[in-house]
Amino acid sequence: MRGQEVFVLDTNVLIFAPEALEAFSDAEIVIPINVIEELDRFKAELSDRGGSARLVSQRLDELRELGSLAQGIQLQQGGKLRVELQVPAQEDLPGQLDINRASNRVLAVAWELVQRELPVTLVTQDTNLRVKANALEVPVMRYLNSSGSNGFYDGVKTIQVEKNLIHQLLLQESIDLTELNQEVVDLDDFLPNEGLHLLNGSEANEDLLAIYREEDKHFQILERLDNVWGVKPRNPEQRLAMEYLLDPEIHVVSLSGKSGTGKTLLALAAGLQLMLTQNLYTRMLVSRPIFPMGRDLGYLPGDAQEKLAPWMQPIFDNLELLIGNPKTGRGHSASGHQELIERGLLVVEPLTYIRGRSIPNQYLLVDESQNLTPHEMKTIITRAGEGTKIVLTGDPHQIDNPYVNEKSNGLSNLVNRFKNHPLAAHINLVHGERSQLAELAANAL
Incomplete structure (x- = not known):
């Protein structure tokens, strides 16, 4: 024995x-x-x-x-x-x-x-x-937590259909499941808030985007979106992402994708819209894991903000792009993010400061969340108080944390655990939108 x-x-x-x-x-x-x-x-x-x-x-x-x-x-x-x-x-x-x-x-x-x-x-x-x-x-x-499927959930299904079906459906606000039974297979496999991209194979510009709403078993057709704080979605995945980000009924949004797909920019633009324009949240709290800086900030010179500044600079760069964007017509100065910090509307903190707190009525953005362990991710999600929206961005294929990999990290674990719940939504962004050179580098290097 x-x-x-x-x-x-x-x-x-x-x-x-x-x-x-x-x-x-x-x-x-x-x-x-x-x-x-x-x-x-x-x-x-x-x-x-x-x-x-x-x-x-x-x-x-x-x-x-x-x-x-x-x-x-x-x-x-x-x-x-x-x-x-x-x-x-x-x-x-x-x-x-x-x-x-x-x-x-x-x-x-x-x-x-x-x-x-x-x-x-x-x-x-x-x-x-x-x-x-x-x-x-x-x-x-290796220790594997019970994260469910090993396959990574993309958050959208793309189906090629006839052009006249798209024209017919565009006249409606929503799509009943029975209208698609002959065109789309495995309808029972659609998850809450999953995207549907109906594509006309003969004409690239003829397509339709919808989101599956489980509560009434139909697809909500998305209208064209002009811009949010000067940012206009450039592809179907970005359009779905913006819909999830702006929907106050979706409390957890996860955006995955390689560098340059617009994850952080979209999340920040939506945060500014919801906080400053729609007044849905009292402030925006932004954080990132600090692995590339080393775990302990205590040995770096300066106060907490000065210690974090180098690692948070990509966030500040995106904020300046949004706040200084002439399309927004808001006329903020070049140091607009500092003004938001001084007014208490923007808080930038290391994730270690979140432990043990309750965070109500805030828009919480965690960038580079693929570097979190599932336990750290649970710590963050359980800090959410009443009226708080949590947005998580990251690339599971680009990890600095030696304790996790592309399947066992906190972001991948959360996506698999939450994909069946109507309070959450996920989309994987696949198209680089910075430049042709940046797209080549992200794919080839």
């Missing part, structure tokens, strides 16, 4: 998903002692990594009261958790494995359990550690 399965958890798994501590029901979870030492070093950080480390440490402290962690604690949902105090000596390990490296000590614990012929699996987000584990014949896996 194989006996009870054993999972050895690396530190990065608990940072990526603190709930992993109790996610393996009916199995034995082993935490090497050096993992707790690493968590202890991280827990003082004013960062998402520090927040995850504190959550895990607090949960371990609660479990400590139930018995000896060294001997093992029975978990409520089944299985057992214990802390492994022993690490094999350097001379007992195969190859040139340096036991002084924290990741190798975790691997050494798993290797030693394999030598006892236990059904062990090492769980780590570290690519190189998985390679080393395989070389030592230690079963290994």
Whole structure:
């Protein structure tokens, strides 16, 4: 008999998903002692990594009261958790494995359990550690949260139809499902707020855009949109994105796409429209994960705004483009974003400042959200108070966070988890709109 399965958890798994501590029901979870030492070093950080480390440490402290962690604690949902105090000596390990490296000590614990012929699996987000584990014949896996489908949801279906059908439908405000049964397959597969792009194959300019409204089982036909704060959607995906952004009944909007597709510009233009023109929100809160700057801003010179300025500059550039746009006719100065900050209408903060707060009646934009873990994304979404709209932008194929990949990151996880809910909408932007050169670079480099 194989006996009870054993999972050895690396530190990065608990940072990526603190709930992993109790996610393996009916199995034995082993935490090497050096993992707790690493968590202890991280827990003082004013960062998402520090927040995850504190959550895990607090949960371990609660479990400590139930018995000896060294001997093992029975978990409520089944299985057992214990802390492994022993690490094999350097001379007992195969190859040139340096036991002084924290990741190798975790691997050494798993290797030693394999030598006892236990059904062990090492769980780590570290690519190189998985390679080393395989070389030592230690079963290994990446921790995957239950995010649902591995395929990425685009948010729109494109169907070619006859020209006369488009003309007929354009005379209506909405489309009943029965009118499309002969033209569109798998109608039952349409999700709440999913886009429908009916395209006339013979004439490129003859098309129709609609959004599936689940509550009354029909498609709402979208009218042509002139511009929003000087920004006019240039392709069907951008038009759908703007509709989602301007709809106050949709509380979470996610925009994915490569660089140059207009994700951030559209989100900011809609935010200015909803806040300054329609007065639906009291202010706009903009944030980005700070991975390329390093997790801890404390060592950088200046106050919080000065520390964030280099990393937030793309946001400021887009705001100046919008505020200084003569098409808006608003006559703001070249430093318009600073004026909005001084008036309290625009707040720019690192994501670490959001933890523990409630954010009511605001337009919250999180740029580069593909660098968030699912746990960090949950922290943000649960901060939303009454009347708040959350907009998430990012490119799942361009990730700086070493703990996530294109499928396991917080943005991809949210899209798959929320795609069945009418409070949320998603669209993947595919066309670069900066320039032909920028489009070539995004596709080819």
